[in-house]
Amino acid sequence: MPSYQELKSQANERWQELTNGEKPWIRIGTAMCGHAAGAFQVFDAIKAELDERGIAANMDEVGCLGICYAEPLVDIQKPGRSRLFFGNVSPEDVPAIIEAYLVNDKLPENNTLGYLGENAELGAPNLADIPGIKMQQRIALRNGGNTAPNDILQYIANGGYEGLNKALFDLQPAEVIKEVTDSGLRGRGGAAFPTGVKWSFMVRAEPPKYILCNCEEGDPGAYNDKGILESDPYTLLEGMCIAGYATGATNGFVFIRHGHEGPIGRTERAIEQAYEQGLLGKNILGSDFSFEIEVALTGESYVAGEETALMEAIEGHRSMPRFRPPFPAAFGVWGHPSTINNVKSLSYAPEIISKGAEWFSNIGVNRSTGTAIVCLNGKVNYPGLYEVPMGLTLGQIVNDIGGGVPNGKSLKMLQTGGPLGGVLGADSMDVHIDFDEMREAGAIFGSGGVIVIDEDTCAVDITRNLVAFTQYESCGKCFPCRLGMEQLLQVVERIAIFDGKPEDLDLLRSIGKTMEASSLCGHGQLGFGPIRSAIQHFESDFAAHIEEKRCPTGSCLPPMIAPKSTRPYAVDYVPPQPQGTKA
């Protein structure tokens, strides 16, 4: 098995070959946003055009640069030159781009966005000047959109595995935990628990011990976990190895939802490559440390993202939460000590180890160090996946990076942190992205989703959608949530269809209070959150519905169609009929 130095040397050769070799290098973003924008068709069109013209080039599918509004995003790098980016490319645009730039070394008439690199390129603007790039500070997503997610040498050429190498040969496990603790890293899955402290809980336990990486990512509006897996799965794998070394764990699982083919496929291939190069398995990089990683798929269930429900799903059961205590570090999967971390949290570990805790803790503010990976979407001009230092304001995210609300409409609400995160009003633009400050403002930063809502949407409309989701995803185990969410949904739906009563708001509050006090897990405990924050900030919308039988924006008028099935029965479940009886 190769040593780190040998791998690094091979990797540098590969990178040289790609960026300053014989052929141009064409990269196309084909993560889920790219896919949805039509990137695969563009890839095929480029390949066909190159074949037709007899032009040789290296082509790679890459992940997310972050400026999702510009997908499909294509960049061409001529040997030794800067990368030139083309945005919103359609298959019809491809011949003109290839002809102008590859054949005639000119800018095409359309699609040019700008260049990234040391030297200017043909008078195109510098893409690093646009807020969507300039305001980012990429750590977890440092390779997104730059390296191919399934070429491990590209990862190593850009600093990959330097962190793990340092941990294995220069640091004791306790020192690794100290680095991560001192960095101030807090869990990025929603609970914001200090990661180093969480790792320390598992140190003294007996093996086998497990690192469980949570990529269930069921929050609608959040796509940063899947984004990391599609852009740079190696940073996660390296992070899991670092966590394994620090805690004495022996095995890791990457927990992904069945059906997310891009993230699953890229992670599986990354794991294969890591094993091939001795970066997983026995005696990693020639050290005494051995670690095995495997993908585990959950079925479609939002609650499967809850720590203990996740463990149930890995074991192959219904993803229903367990009672705590015992806590995962004492009794986890199959009863063995386990630590559950979010993809983002683990993806920071390589850089924290190679660059140091002090470097990381100097980024961000207060007790929210490092970066936040924001999924900005909804009624905003520049939706995307933006990794920014903690401490930027919501206004900077929505207006400076996001370009504000389109079509001259005014901003009405922000829905943050996943459906249970609640809503904020337009007066929240000065709130800083900071776990504690946001919680005090009545919102959750959570998993990083920021959904922008304008004046055309009624608060009752968005609330009924969030509540319907929460009710649909209730696992059914504990009745405060199972029955409570059903009741909350019925009341909100009555209000939406102008059948609300004056006492409904108090009824909702009363149900919510019971759920908060007695539900088994965060799903029920936070289930009232969307309603509480919507009433707090937009009581007039609710009043219009209840007292005036009128929707202020009209968006509640079409009835909302949601899946009619609820757990535990699927839509077309038909109990088997005994043989020989009439139907």
Added chain:
Amino acid sequence: MTSLSEDLRLRIRAAINAQTKTNINVLSSLHAVLDDLGYIPEEAVEEVASSRHVTINEVWGVASFYTNFRFTPPGANSVEICWGPTCHLMGAQDIVSAVLGDLGMDNEGDTPDNMVSVKLNTCLGACSQAPVIMVNHRLIGRATVDSARAQMSKLPSSGH
């Protein structure tokens, strides 16, 4: 047992036994069957129970809990429409009404001739391109009622 049922069982067993991971359990085995057949036949519940040494009740419990499992053969074409908050405020409900209305359906399900299965999905993961639909495993962003109808009219009659 009819020979069709026996062939189905052989195929199911092959799918279950083809799993290469170290963590094999009821859920992973059900996924193996779903990936091969597109649905979970009654025979599969029995075969998974038998191969994992658990009760049929346990297997039904898992299969009926996760909403990606179905128990009748899927339609020749599959259409999924996201109903999450971002897609909702960007116009998803208009698309849902149009697609279901055109097919004569009032909610998720299969057309009577089983040419199309429609499912509502809580999030298709491409929120910057909302509203998002998925037609035969292909994500289509910035969908409109017109573009969704255009996709529906292009569905191959022989399936994908």
